[in-house]
Amino acid sequence: MIEWLLAPLDPTMAHDVGFLLSWHARLMVLAWAVLAPAGVIVARFFKVWPGQDWPRQLDDQRWWRAHRIFQYGTVVLTVFAALQSRGMVIDTYHAIWGDDPAHCGNPAKRCAARRARR
Numbered sequence: 001m002i003e004w005l006l007a008p009l010d011p012t013m014a015h016d017v018g019f020l021l022s023w024h025a026r027l028m029v030l031a032w033a034v035l036a037p038a039g040v041i042v043a044r045f046f047k048v049w050p051g052q053d054w055p056r057q058l059d060d061q062r063w064w065r066a067h068r069i070f071q072y073g074t075v076v077l078t079v080f081a082a083l084q085s086r087g088m089v090i091d092t093y094h095a096i097w098g099d100d101p102a103h104c105g106n107p108a109k110r111c112a113a114r115r116a117r118r
Contacts, residue, residue, distance in 0.1 A: 020084050027081035031074045039070030 017025075046063040048054045 024081045024084040027077045027084065031077035031081065035070045035074045035077065039067045039074065042070060043067040 052060050
C-alpha cells in the first residue's frame with residue numbers, strides 16, 4: 001500500500017479498486033459523512049422548528065423523528081457496507097478491525113484497564 005501511495009501518478013495505469021470495495025466506500029461515506037452529521041445537526045439545532053409556537057408548544061417531536069431516521073440510516077448503511085466487504089482480501093488493519101475506537105486505543109478503555117491493574 002505504501003508503495004502505491006508513494007508511486008508517481010501514471011495516467012496509463014488502470015485505477016481499479018473493485019466493485020465491492022467501491023460500494024463499501026460509497027456507503028460508508030454516505031453513512032458517516034452525510035447521515036450521522038445530519039442527525040447530530042437536527043438534534044442540536046432543530047428542537048424548535050420555524051413556525052412552531054414556542055414556548056407555548058414545547059413538545060414538537062419532528063426533531064426526534066428526523067434524528068432517529070438519520071441515525072438508524074447510519075447504522076443500516078454501516079452494516080450493509082460491512083457486509084459488502086465480505087469476500088475481500090483481509091490484509092490491512094482497516095480490513096480486520098475497521099476504525100472501531102475500541103481497537104484504536106480508546107482512552108476510556110485504557111483508563112479502565114489501568115484502574116483494573118491497581
